[in-house]
Amino acid sequence: MSSLLKAIRNRLCKLSGEDYFIISKCSNKIQVIFSLIGLLVLVILLCSFASALYFTEHLFHSLIADIGVGLVWGYIVTNMYVLLLYTISPTLLPTKIRKKQEVKTNRFQLTFSMELRIFIVVLLAVIIAQPLNVFVLKPNSTALAFDIKHLLATNPLATLMTLTVVAIFLLPVYLKYSIRKLGEFYVEKEKIEKRIITDDYKDFKKEYRHLLENNITNYNKSVWKNLMPLLTKLEGINPVAYQKYFNEISSELVPENIEKYEYWADPPFRTIPKSKTKKCSF
Incomplete structure (x- = not known):
């Protein structure tokens, strides 16, 4: 040509x-x-x-x-x-x-x-x-x-x-x-569209995870800020109780690693529930 x-x-x-x-x-x-x-x-x-x-x-x-x-x-x-x-x-x-x-x-x-x-x-x-x-x-x-x-x-x-x-x-x-x-054109177009959606979904999960983790961290800091004056007073009155509650609060207010639970086996398209994949597994 x-x-x-x-x-x-x-x-x-x-x-x-x-x-x-x-x-x-x-x-x-x-x-x-x-x-x-x-x-x-x-x-x-x-x-x-x-x-x-x-x-x-x-x-x-x-x-x-x-x-x-x-x-x-x-x-x-x-x-x-x-x-x-x-x-x-x-x-x-x-x-x-x-x-x-x-x-x-x-x-x-x-x-x-x-x-x-x-x-x-x-x-x-x-x-x-x-x-x-x-x-x-x-x-x-x-x-x-x-x-x-x-x-x-x-x-x-x-x-x-x-x-x-x-x-x-x-x-x-x-x-x-x-x-x-x-088949050729739409097969290639399907791959591209799936890749775009999958990549955007991964970016969304990553951004959402960071957002939740930051919110939890900020919440923990806020709780510590509000409790510390009370714990300080308790330490002067009852050191044993202070240590007990301090340890309990410290074990609760820790950074969290958030992972989105996927109900579907093919997110984000949501056509195959995980329950079906489990039944088919050996």
Whole structure:
């Protein structure tokens, strides 16, 4: 592959919305798929710009305003789309299905949240497609809203164009799903996400342990400060009792080494209780 084509592919991969550092470590096949996703994102940007440009032309009749609104609208739609596309991915971290107590990863789950995101993607596609329908099928329109309804009701090409735009919006979702079957990208991404969470959890436990130990030390100092005047008086009255209580207090007010008890065998993901691992051990 020539350096120019490779540079173009790398640029398109960055438009896909995924971590380019991980993509660059994958095979050429996966990089080509991500570059295709990036190309579709670029097409969506151009469609959004053209749609907004034609729509605002009917409102402002000013080239500067049309271009400005078109750029802003295209930028907003594309960023929303890339964000939605980024969130449409298989579950990478361990999760537990409570009924069956199973741990499942690397699956696309058709949850309400996933359905809502796909619905928003389709809605954006339908909105973007309507001014384009009028621009292609009735370019001399003077009543944009009426012509949109009329074309959808009477012209099959308008429906076909709308479905084509919807397909362009949904195709990257399908491509991301197909990447899951190849395993390479999401396996690497899963490792990175697990490592980040595990490292942060270790840092949290370390910081929390130091905090508790410092609080205990400060508490011990405060107790000693309050008890010493009383112990000093007791020493003058009854040295034996003083020594007894002094030793007891000294044995109680000692620095503590705090260790967080882990109920789960796989913290911080909390999918496997320790009791299960004990039952399986020999």
